[in-house]
Amino acid sequence: MRAVVLHETGGPEVLHVEETAAPEPEEGEVLVRVHAASVNPIDWKIRRGIRPRDLPVILGNDFAGTVERSRVDGYAEGDAVFGFARGGGYAEHAVAPATGVARKPAELSYTQAAALPVAGLTAWQAIFDHGNLQSGQTLLVAGAAGGVGHLAVQFGKHAGARVIGTGSARNREFVLGLGVDEYVDYTSQDVAETVKDADVAFDTVGGETTKTLIPTLREGGVLVTIAAEPPEQEAAAKGALATAFSASPKPDQLAEIAGLVASGEVNVEIAQTFPLDQVVQAHELSEAGHTRGKLVLEI
Numbered sequence: 001m002r003a004v005v006l007h008e009t010g011g012p013e014v015l016h017v018e019e020t021a022a023p024e025p026e027e028g029e030v031l032v033r034v035h036a037a038s039v040n041p042i043d044w045k046i047r048r049g050i051r052p053r054d055l056p057v058i059l060g061n062d063f064a065g066t067v068e069r070s071r072v073d074g075y076a077e078g079d080a081v082f083g084f085a086r087g088g089g090y091a092e093h094a095v096a097p098a099t100g101v102a103r104k105p106a107e108l109s110y111t112q113a114a115a116l117p118v119a120g121l122t123a124w125q126a127i128f129d130h131g132n133l134q135s136g137q138t139l140l141v142a143g144a145a146g147g148v149g150h151l152a153v154q155f156g157k158h159a160g161a162r163v164i165g166t167g168s169a170r171n172r173e174f175v176l177g178l179g180v181d182e183y184v185d186y187t188s189q190d191v192a193e194t195v196k197d198a199d200v201a202f203d204t205v206g207g208e209t210t211k212t213l214i215p216t217l218r219e220g221g222v223l224v225t226i227a228a229e230p231p232e233q234e235a236a237a238k239g240a241l242a243t244a245f246s247a248s249p250k251p252d253q254l255a256e257i258a259g260l261v262a263s264g265e266v267n268v269e270i271a272q273t274f275p276l277d278q279v280v281q282a283h284e285l286s287e288a289g290h291t292r293g294k295l296v297l298e299i
């Protein structure tokens with residue numbers, strides 16, 4: 001099969017498509033013919049060695065495709081699925097445990113479905129599992145136009161929260177179109193001065209942004225970050241909590257998220273698609289850090 005196999009760390013130029021053996025599903029897994037695979041920041045962080053992995057490795061966490069062989073009850077040949085790959089999704093075939101996949105609704109394209117597992121579960125688990133967001137509360141999403149952020153905004157609105165999004169001027173209309181109640185342009189406004197008494201602040205940006213979100217919280221509020229070390233001491237001084245996490249596969253949540261997209265209640269923004277041979281360009285765009293929505297490889 002054709003796959004993007006990483007043999008050494010470095011810039012995008014180390015990415016090459018090559019022929020390699022297709023994986024074999026183990027008990028409790030399915031072998032999937034991959035139709036689309038999502039590009040996530042974790043992928044280029046692995047490529048650069050920021051998140052070390054044993055090499056060689058096939059990149060890519062999430063995918064969508066059709067089952068070619070099943071070694072688990074509940075899935076059969078021809079079933080359309082999406083979820084988390086074991087051993088990499090940037091390939092024509094991937095294996096996945098049944099605990100990491102869900103059925104793809106017919107209303108979703110493979111491209112849409114592939115964009116959801118990492119970004120969708122990260123947003124969902126951040127604001128609900130870790131932030132415990134409730135209807136009527138205020139959610140602040142830093143980086144509201146990004147792959148994770150734009151989904152978090154919509155999940156928050158669906159849950160009945162008041163949602164504030166931050167981003168640059170060029171993304172204002174896009175994020176307002178997602179339904180935010182307020183948009184803060186961080187290039188011309190001080191987020192810490194503009195936003196007060198948020199119940200949950202979700203940081204998808206990292207860097208200097210993370211600590212600037214602490215003043216936006218009410219006493220007892222929660223800062224959830226996926227992009228930095230949680231500033232626990234600063235949060236405690238505010239009477240708040242700061243935590244960091246990485247998303248974990250949960251098929252029931254995958255199915256719920258896919259249902260919201262299939263029904264039209266939530267939109268997954270596909271910024272651009274690439275054939276597998278253009279994986280270098282996809283990584284360059286992802287690493288630049290200004291993508292609106294998701295980048296997807298179509299295989």
